[in-house]
Amino acid sequence: MREFDEWLQGRDVAALAIRQELEPAEGPGAVIFPPTYAKPQGVRDEDWTGYNIDRFPDGSSVCQIDSVGSQANRMEPLFKKEPLVALVPQVAIRVGGQTISLLDAGHRAADAVVRYSSLAEELENAFWAWMDGGNAEPLARIAPTSIVFGAWDSRGTQAKLPRIVRSVVRAFDVDVLHRSAQYVPAADYVLEGVVDEPAKNARKQDQDAHSELGLSHAPATWAHGGVIARSGIRRSASINIETIRSLGAAGDADALRSYIFGLALVALASPQQTSLREGCQLVPAEGCAPHWELVRHDGTREAHPVDADSALAYAQAAASAFGVGESLEEVFDSAKASKELKMSADERKRARARGRARGASAGE
Secondary structure, three states, X not given: OHHHHHHHHOOOEEEEEXXXXXXXXXXXXXXXXXXXXXXXXXXXXXXXXXXXXXXXXXXXEEEEEEOHHHHHHHHHHHHHOXXXXXXXXXXXXXXXXXXXEHHHOOOHHHOHHHHOEOOHHHHHHHHHHHXXXXXXXXXXXXXXXXXXXXXXXXXXXXXXXXXXXXXXXXXXXXXXXXXEEEEOOOOOOOOOOOOOOOOOOOOHHHHHHHHHOOOOOEEEEEEEEEEEEOOOEEEEEEEXXXXXXXXXXXOOHHHHHHHHHHHHHHHHHOOOOOEEEOOEEEEEOOOOOOEEXXXXXXXXXXXXXXXXXXXXXXXHHHHHHHOOOOOEEEEEOHHHHHHHHOOOHHHHHHHHHHHHHHHHHHHO
16 A cells, blocks of 8 residues: 555656456457437538547557446546445435435536535635635545546636546447337237328328327337447546646645545456446456556656455545545435526526625625
C-alpha cells in the first residue's frame, strides 16, 4: 500500500493506465451490438449505420462500444454494493414515492435531482470551495465520486471537475451486419371475421394500425445487425494522478488525495459489469490479464499490476484516515423546481448570474 502513496507524493508520476482485452461471451469473432445513435445532420441515409464507427484511409476502423460517460455510469453504482459501500457516503433524494441514490444520478452532484433538493445549498457551497481555492474537501464529504468521475455544474456555479478515472471500450476493424425479421400473427384475424380489413383507400396510419397491434404480418428489414470485431475489443482506462495531486483541502490534503486515489483504484480494479446492453456481453479475453502501467511525466512506462484486493485494502485504509462523510436522505423541493419552470429563459439566466455573483463575493 505504501507504493500507492509514493506515487501521489512524488512528482514524476503522471498516470496509472490499464489495457484489458475483451471478447464476446459467445467467443472471439461473435457478433456484438454497439450503442445506436441518431443520424447526424449532413450524413446521407445510405452512409449511416447507426453505430459510432470511424473509418481511416488505410481501411482500418474503430467502433465505440461503450463511451467514457457510459463507463463512468457503470462504475459509480459499484459503491452501492459490498465491499465498496462503506467507502463513500450513501446520499439519497426522495422524489415523490421513490428514492434516488446520488450514485445513480447521471450528472452526479450537479444533477437536477440534487439541485432542487434540500441538499442544494450545501453542494453549491462545496462547488464554490473548489472553484475559489481548489478546496475539494467539502465535496469529498458529500459526493466523492463526483470528484473521481467528474462533474460539471453547468446550470449553477459553472464548476467543472475533470474526470480522474477515464475508461472507454472500443472494437477494432469492424464489419457491420444487418438483420431482418418477420412477425407472423397467431391467426388470420381478417379471414376469421373477427376484425375488419382496412379499406383499400384507407389512410396509411389506419392500415399500419393492424401491424402495430399485432393483428397482421409485420416485416422488419435491414435493421441493425451488430458488428464483428476483426482485430479485437479493448477497454482502455486511466487514473489521472496529476489531477489528484492538485486537489486541495482546508485540513489534511494528503489524506484527501489518498482517499480519492483509493476510490479511483477500486473503481478500475473491481470486477466490471459484463452485460453492456442486449446482444453485447463482454468478458475478459481468455489468458489475457489486464495490463497495468505506471506512466511517468517523461513518457517512460513500467508494468505495475494492481489487483482488486490490494486496491480495496488501500482504499479502506485511506477512507478510515480521511473520514467518510455522513450518509444522508434528503427531499426533492418541488416548489423550487416549479418556480424555476415558470420563469422565462432570460429570468433563469439572470437568476444564475446573481447566484454566481453571490458565490464569488462569498469567496473573496
